[in-house]
Every structure is written in structure tokens, then in C-alpha cells.
Amino acid sequence: MSALTREAVENCLRQLTDPHLDQDPVSAGCVQAIDIQGGRVSVCLELGYACGLFKSGWAQMLQMALESLDGVEAASVSVEVNIQAHKAQEQVPALAGVKNIIAVASGKGGVGKSTTAAGLALALAREGARVGVLDADIYGPSQGMMFGIAEGTRPEVREQKWFVPIEAHGVQVMSMAFLATDDTPMVWRGPMASGALIQLITQTAWDDLDYLVVDMPPGTGDIQLTLAQKVPVAGAVIVTTPQDLALLDAIKGVEMFRKVNIPVLGVVENMAVHICSNCGHAEHLFGEGGGEKLAARYGVELLASMPLSLAIRSQTDAGKPIVISDTESQLAMLYQQMARSVGARIARFAQGAQAMPKIVIEE
Known part of the structure; x- marks a missing residue:
């Protein structure tokens, strides 16, 4: 029997594809060490x-693949997570206490952008990340309600300069709604709102976040442009519904981020299909395949196609989004898949063309 080699181990690992990176672990540069001791392999x-x-x-899938390799008596695979900081705009200073900023945007209102932002943040937290949410929808903040934060809650102020974000469901949350009442509309012109947003994001004492999810206001106006130019965004998620009118506005959102050189991480299609709770009949009330067409047009991923669901609406209104209220449901799993895909896209942009170093120990 020939001796087991590093090449044979790597060739075996190349047979499996990480579904979030769309690459095998070797090509993706994820292999940090290979230890071969006779017929025992550790990766x-x-x-x-x-x-x-x-x-x-x-790790279990990779271990089973290695154990089927000729010459392998036993195999072990360990998987560690190391989330690095990344920002698309090199000229924009990094934000203290935040590694990666994800903008969740839409071309128009009413497409489920805020629900998507909350679900994404909570799903990332369930995957083990430290996560924050900034409610940048100055005129219609809703994250406080979605996270079950009581009306009238105010953030603590540290050193008369920093707002301390409010923690809910393991996520740090900051919103303009915490500085006003629910009955007081923000009657501000664009520059005033943009200035307030920048002050809010830079004067919040974010505590060592892997990801900060920014719930953007709908449209492509002053606030969106200000955020794209002055905040170190790692990437953007575009939310739409299938109908043609929503897609027209979503296209504007994609084009805006492209013009300011912020990568679009993917598209989320909400209200894609309605399934009757009585008979199970599926009906595409708002059209079909719109999100997929938008993603294909710009060469990005369709991160999720979410149904029109009473559970999503009711649980979110109650301050306990379905990601945490029904963790084993198919809907919650869709959010988890979305979160991992978004994180993986950021990691690939951060990694660039350079692969991680490989350490090989052979007997």
C-alpha cells in the first residue's frame, strides 16, 4: 500500500463543495493544516x-469523505470561524467596534425590507456572530417594534457622547425611534436626515460587532447616497417583490450601489408565493420569477425567495421574528441559509484572490 500523501488528501477535499462559498475548501483557501501520521489524517x-x-x-461530511480514501485508517476534521473586517470603500475610515457593515436596501417601500433586515441580523446571531442593527429608516423606523423593544425605551448615554445600543434577542439595536416618540414624525429635509443618520451610526458605542445590519430607507435619495459614500459598507442586500413595478425600483437600487463601488451581495425576493392554509394551493399573487431575473441580470445570487406568510407577519409584529420564535421551521431555515450566504459573500470579497496559507505536517 502506497503512503498517504498531502496531494491525495487535497484531491479528496476538492470533491466536496461548500454550498455557501460555492467552492471546495482547498480552492477557497480554507485549509489551514493537514497532519498525516501514517494512516491517520487530521485537517x-x-x-x-x-x-x-x-x-x-x-466537518462530518469531510471526515466521511476522507475516511473512504485508500490508506486512511481514521480521519478528523476541525472547523473554526474567523470573521475578518472588510469594507468596499478604501477611502472611508473604518467604524469603531464594527468589522462588516451590511446595507439592506430596496427601491420602494412595502417589499419587506425591514423584516428581511431583522431576520438577517437574528439569523447571523444564531450562527454565532456578534451582530448589531441600525435602523436607518429615519422617517419610518420599525426595528424597535420588530425586536420587541418597549415604546419609550431610551438608550443610555456614555461620557455625554456615545449612545449605548439596546440589546434584544442577543442583537445590539439602535434606532432614531429611541430618540423620539412613535407619534412624532421626523419632518426633516434630506440633508438634515442624512446628518442625523451619520451622527447616529458614528456616535453609537457598538460593542465588537462582526456584522452591523443597516436597515436603509426605501429609494435612492440623499440618505442612501450619504450612507454609501461616508460609511464603510462591506456589501448590500437588495430586497424586492416579484411584480414588475417593484423590480423597476430594485434595479435603481442595484445601479446606485454599483456606481459607488459597493458590491451587491445578492437579492431577496419577498412575497414570492402564497400557499392557501386550507387547501395547500400555491398561487403567485405578485408575479413569478422576478427576483431570479433581477439576480441573473446583474450576475448576483438570489439569496432567498420568501413566501407570503402569515407567520412571518404575525411573529414580527409581536416582536419575536420567526427566526427565533420557530427556529426549526422551514421559514427560519431560509433565513439561516440567507445569513450564511451573505456572510460567505463578504468573506470572498475580503479574501480577494489570495488564498490562505497551508501548513502541512507529514510523517
Whole structure:
């Protein structure tokens, strides 16, 4: 029997594809060490995205593949997570206490952008990341209600300069709604709102976040442009519904981020299909395949196609989004898949063309 070699181990690992990176672990540069001691093989992987609910299963799949390799008596695979900081605009200073900023945007209102932002943040937290949410929808803040934060809650002020974000469901939350009442509309012109947003994001004492999810206001106006130019965004998620009118506005959102050189991480299609609770009949009330067409047009991923669901609406209104209220449901799993894919896209942009170093120990 020929001696087991590093090449044979790597070739075996190349046969499996990380579904979030769309690459095998060797090509993706995830292999940190390979230790070969006779017929015993140990492999150490490092992933650059939040995947706490995925990594043990991934390690087991790789271990089974290695144990089927000729010459392998026993195999072990360990998977660690190391989330690095990344920003698309090199000229914009990094934000203290935040590694990666994700903008969740839409071309128009009413497409479920805020619900998506809340679900994404909570799903990232369930994957083991430290996560914050900034409610940048100055005129219609809703994250406080979605996270079950009582009306009238105010953030603490530190050193007369910093707002301390309010923690809910393991996520740090900051919103203009915490500085006003629910009955007081923000009657501000664009520059005033943009200035307030920048002050809010830079004067919040974010505590060592892997990801800050920014719930953007709908449209492509002053606030969106200000955020894109002055905040170190790592990437954007575009939310739409299938109908043509929503897609027209979503296209404007994609084009805006492209013009300011912020990568679009993917598209989320909400209200894609309605399934009758009585008979199970599926009906595409708002059209079909719109999100997929938008993603294909710009060469980005369709991160999720979410149904029109009473459970999503009712649980979110109650301050306990379905990601945490029904963790084993199919809807919650869709959000988890979305979160891992978003994190993986950021990791790939951060990694660039350089692969991680490989350490090989052979007998």
C-alpha cells in the first residue's frame, strides 16, 4: 500500500463543495493544516463567515469523505470561524467596534425590507456572530417594534457622547425611534436626515460587532447616497417583490450601489408565493420569477425567495421574528441559509484572490 500523501488528501477535499462559498475548501483557501501520521489524517479548516449551525455537519461530511480514501485508517476534521473586517470603500475610515457593515436596501417601500433586515441580523446571531442593527429608516423606523423593544425605551448615554445600543434577542439595536416618540414624525429635509443618520451610526458605542445590519430607507435619495459614500459598507442586500413595478425600483437600487463601488451581495425576493392554509394551493399573487431575473441580470445570487406568510407577519409584529420564535421551521431555515450566504459573500470579497496559507505536517 502506497503512503498517504498531502496531494491525495487535497484531491479528496476538492470533491466536496461548500454550498455557501460555492467552492471546495482547498480552492477557497480554507485549509489551514493537514497532519498525516501514517494512516491517520487530521485537517483543520478556517471559514471566514458565521456558520455555527453548519460547521459541525460540514466537518462530518469531510471526515466521511476522507475516511473512504485508500490508506486512511481514521480521519478528523476541525472547523473554526474567523470573521475578518472588510469594507468596499478604501477611502472611508473604518467604524469603531464594527468589522462588516451590511446595507439592506430596496427601491420602494412595502417589499419587506425591514423584516428581511431583522431576520438577517437574528439569523447571523444564531450562527454565532456578534451582530448589531441600525435602523436607518429615519422617517419610518420599525426595528424597535420588530425586536420587541418597549415604546419609550431610551438608550443610555456614555461620557455625554456615545449612545449605548439596546440589546434584544442577543442583537445590539439602535434606532432614531429611541430618540423620539412613535407619534412624532421626523419632518426633516434630506440633508438634515442624512446628518442625523451619520451622527447616529458614528456616535453609537457598538460593542465588537462582526456584522452591523443597516436597515436603509426605501429609494435612492440623499440618505442612501450619504450612507454609501461616508460609511464603510462591506456589501448590500437588495430586497424586492416579484411584480414588475417593484423590480423597476430594485434595479435603481442595484445601479446606485454599483456606481459607488459597493458590491451587491445578492437579492431577496419577498412575497414570492402564497400557499392557501386550507387547501395547500400555491398561487403567485405578485408575479413569478422576478427576483431570479433581477439576480441573473446583474450576475448576483438570489439569496432567498420568501413566501407570503402569515407567520412571518404575525411573529414580527409581536416582536419575536420567526427566526427565533420557530427556529426549526422551514421559514427560519431560509433565513439561516440567507445569513450564511451573505456572510460567505463578504468573506470572498475580503479574501480577494489570495488564498490562505497551508501548513502541512507529514510523517
